Amino acid sequence: MNVPLYEKIWMWAAGGIIAAFIAIVLVTGVGGALQPPSHVETIDPTQVFKDPRFAHPAVTVDANGATVVAFGMMYGFTPAEIRVPAGKRVTFRMTSTDVTHGFLIVGTNANTMLVPGYVSQFTTVFQRPGEYLIVCNEYCGLGHHLMSAKLIVEEAKP
Amino acid sequence: MSDRTGRLALANLWVAILAFGVASAMALMQALSRAALDLPWRSAKMYYLSVTAHGTLMALVFTTFFIMAFGYVVAERTLGRAVPHRALAWAGYWIALAGTLATVAAILSGKATVLYTFYPPLKAHPAFYIGATLLVVGSWIWGFVIIRSYLAWKREHAGQPAPLALHGMLATVIVWLIATVGVAAEMLFLLIPWSLGLTKTVDPELARMLFWYFGHPLVYFWLLPAYVVWYAVLPKVAGGKLFSDPLARLVFILFIVLSTPVGFHHQFMDPGIPASWKLFHAVLTFGILFPSFVTAFTVTASLEVAGRAKGATGLVDWLKKLPWGDPLVASVLLSMLLFAVGGVGGAINAAYGMNAVVHNTAWIQGHFHLTVGSATALTFMGTAYWLLPRLTGRELELGLLAKVQPYLWFIGMVLFSISNHITGLMGMPRRIYDASYGGSAVAHAWRGLTDVSAVGGLFLFTSAAFFMLVMLGTGLAGKKSAPQPIEWAEPLEPVSPRAGLLDRYGLWTVVAVVLVLIAYAVPLWQHLQMQRFGSPGFTPF
Ligand code: HEM
Ligand SMILES: [Cu+2]
Ligand SMILES: [Cu+2]
Numbered sequence: 001m002n003v004p005l006y007e008k009i010w011m012w013a014a015g016g017i018i019a020a021f022i023a024i025v026l027v028t029g030v031g032g033a034l035q036p037p038s039h040v041e042t043i044d045p046t047q048v049f050k051d052p053r054f055a056h057p058a059v060t061v062d063a064n065g066a067t068v069v070a071f072g073m074m075y076g077f078t079p080a081e082i083r084v085p086a087g088k089r090v091t092f093r094m095t096s097t098d099v100t101h102g103f104l105i106v107g108t109n110a111n112t113m114l115v116p117g118y119v120s121q122f123t124t125v126f127q128r129p130g131e132y133l134i135v136c137n138e139y140c141g142l143g144h145h146l147m148s149a150k151l152i153v154e155e156a157k158p
Numbered sequence: 159m160s161d162r163t164g165r166l167a168l169a170n171l172w173v174a175i176l177a178f179g180v181a182s183a184m185a186l187m188q189a190l191s192r193a194a195l196d197l198p199w200r201s202a203k204m205y206y207l208s209v210t211a212h213g214t215l216m217a218l219v220f221t222t223f224f225i226m227a228f229g230y231v232v233a234e235r236t237l238g239r240a241v242p243h244r245a246l247a248w249a250g251y252w253i254a255l256a257g258t259l260a261t262v263a264a265i266l267s268g269k270a271t272v273l274y275t276f277y278p279p280l281k282a283h284p285a286f287y288i289g290a291t292l293l294v295v296g297s298w299i300w301g302f303v304i305i306r307s308y309l310a311w312k313r314e315h316a317g318q319p320a321p322l323a324l325h326g327m328l329a330t331v332i333v334w335l336i337a338t339v340g341v342a343a344e345m346l347f348l349l350i351p352w353s354l355g356l357t358k359t360v361d362p363e364l365a366r367m368l369f370w371y372f373g374h375p376l377v378y379f380w381l382l383p384a385y386v387v388w389y390a391v392l393p394k395v396a397g398g399k400l401f402s403d404p405l406a407r408l409v410f411i412l413f414i415v416l417s418t419p420v421g422f423h424h425q426f427m428d429p430g431i432p433a434s435w436k437l438f439h440a441v442l443t444f445g446i447l448f449p450s451f452v453t454a455f456t457v458t459a460s461l462e463v464a465g466r467a468k469g470a471t472g473l474v475d476w477l478k479k480l481p482w483g484d485p486l487v488a489s490v491l492l493s494m495l496l497f498a499v500g501g502v503g504g505a506i507n508a509a510y511g512m513n514a515v516v517h518n519t520a521w522i523q524g525h526f527h528l529t530v531g532s533a534t535a536l537t538f539m540g541t542a543y544w545l546l547p548r549l550t551g552r553e554l555e556l557g558l559l560a561k562v563q564p565y566l567w568f569i570g571m572v573l574f575s576i577s578n579h580i581t582g583l584m585g586m587p588r589r590i591y592d593a594s595y596g597g598s599a600v601a602h603a604w605r606g607l608t609d610v611s612a613v614g615g616l617f618l619f620t621s622a623a624f625f626m627l628v629m630l631g632t633g634l635a636g637k638k639s640a641p642q643p644i645e646w647a648e649p650l651e652p653v654s655p656r657a658g659l660l661d662r663y664g665l666w667t668v669v670a671v672v673l674v675l676i677a678y679a680v681p682l683w684q685h686l687q688m689q690r691f692g693s694p695g696f697t698p699f
Contacts, residue, residue, distance in 0.1 A: 140280075
């Protein structure tokens with residue numbers, strides 16, 4: 001194929017940019033610094049309340065950090081107010097009892113889908129104490145825009 | 159145009175135009191909703207119903223019918239012979255139309271407010287799923303007819319490469335046939351039996367995987383016909399030549415190969431899919447940027463050829479020499495500008511880690527209105543100005559509106575899209591009727607920008623209305639005149655008379671299928687091995 005010089009330069013540059021993109025994604029992704037929530041665990045969505053994993057939605061804090069067990073349900077999250085310590089690792093374990101919901105903590109990159117039948121799990125750290133808005137970011141019915149909750153990040157006690 | 163094929167193309171074109179008109183009217187209401195004005199008909203029920211209708215009519219109906227119309231034109235006009243199997247082609251048209259009407263009826267009656275992505279366990283009336291499936295079946299018949307046109311021609315022209323416009327259209331058909339396997343499986347095995355009550359539950363994650371197997375190549379089904387216009391029509395109308403025919407061929411082949419094995423990039427935030435497979439799809443996703451980079455160069459260079467042919471000599475003055483007052487040229491050039499921004503946004507969406515910041519926020523609606531809502535839709539509008547007079551033998555009516563319309567769209571889209579990108583970064587979710595969140599301070603910060611978005615919507619709606627007036631005016635009252643010919647851009651250097659590696663559609667289809675199998679067979683198989691629990695249906699609308 002006879003490719004004119006300028007276009008050749010352009011194509012090499014485009015290839016270079018793309019290679020750089022891929023390298024960045026691989027380095028941050030494989031290193032684990034930037035992983036999307038990709039936990040694989042299933043649950044019977046009609047039995048969430050009885051399932052020992054979700055029967056007591058709450059936050060448990062220990063020396064290493066906190067674990068948040070929560071679920072989404074038309075049109076709210078349980079618990080509706082989540083308190084976690086700042087600067088510590090916080091692991092969220094969540095699911096849905098009805099349709100697909102989303103879970104986004106506004107102003108952070110904590111974002112996951114809550115798909116019925118599956119357990120979503122990810123770990124993050126909140127550096128900034130304060131109050132955050134949690135919203136459902138997947139259409140889940142006529143009350144979708146009302147579905148929200150509160151996250152309170154507390155100054156870690158010394 | 160042989161009269162027979164012309165009628166077929168026109169019938170498809172009118173469905174596309176009318177679907178666009180209805181969807182644009184609904185869009186106005188949606189765009190105003192988040193500005194929180196106290197409008198009389200404003201209700202959550204209407205909002206979500208309308209978004210379902212708008213998404214379905216724009217993304218699935220307008221695009222598919224337009225592409226079918228354009229495909230028939232390309233097949234006949236590049237090969238110089240009427241398309242074969244015309245009775246079958248008409249049957250395909252009626253099947254697709256009947257399906258569309260069933261789906262739209264289900265939506266408008268309020269029994270299918272599941273949005274155009276119809277994620278279960280939201281459960282719509284069966285007519286919604288069956289209708290959408292029929293639309294796909296109709297499009298399969300269209301694909302079959304296009305392929306048969308090419309094969310009939312090839313038998314008499316052994317060893318010759320297909321004309322470039324047809325090459326692009328064949329790539330479109332191949333991408334579409336591979337893609338629709340996913341949605342057909344989702345409909346036939348999961349959603350239709352479930353909505354009819356034959357099965358009790360459905361696995362929502364499996365449905366999502368099948369949907370996005372289809373959903374990503376769907377965007378190339380929208381984009382490739384627009385690229386056909388950029389490569390094969392625009393340079394001609396602008397008075398230039400196609401800069402490089404072989405590179406254009408390469409671009410379309412790369413899309414055949416890379417369009418499908420990338421769908422997990424829509425599911426980065428999903429549970430139930432291992433990170434390694436998401437990463438694999440993410441890497442291939444970046445690969446698919448390459449053909450669009452090449453397109454940017456080739457099309458721009460072709461335009462420079464046009465400008466220089468009109469006497470430009472400086473570095474950039476050829477831009478000024480382009481016929482910016484021609485509705486096709488203006489539409490396409492502006493759509494390309496908007497697409498450049500959309501492409502950068504797309505690279506951000508694809509970036510595995512960064513996706514978490516924008517996933518399912520207003521950023522996404524800002525993004526895809528630049529891509530399908532502009533690169534594709536605005537190009538199609540421009541193409542309609544060029545095509546309708548040539549198909550009907552009527553002169554374009556209300557030409558002044560047609561000249562202004564692309565610019566209005568551009569202004570409206572800049573306002574709409576930029577404001578939605580920013581509110582998205584600030585955490586505003588997409589698909590919400592109201593953005594106040596009970597007076598939350600964070601949500602309050604989005605307010606000014608939701609107003610900007612509404613103003614953008616007003617511009618867009620006005621632009622869409624102008625387009626509809628020109629189309630209806632031309633179709634109903636345009637002055638009869640001898641139709642101008644439909645002509646395709648010539649390449650700067652003569653095309654090789656021998657078909658080469660890039661003209662071997664069978665071979666590239668096999669390569670594509672192998673890649674799809676690698677990217678999907680294993681994760682799907684692993685998924686089916688897990689202990690899974692189905693969901694019953696919900697109709698919260
Ligand atoms: C008349 C100009 C248009 C305006 C004012 C407009 C406005 C809107 C608005 C406000 C939404 C709702 C977003 C949300 O709540 O998340 C939306 C959704 C959508 N629009 Fe448009 N739009 C226009 C044209 C188009 C075009 C030309 C296309 C594609 C060909 C398109 C495709 C879509 C799709 C696919 C959705 C998604 C619905 C969903 O999230 O389920 N729109 N549009
Ligand atoms: Cu929701
Ligand atoms: Cu995609």
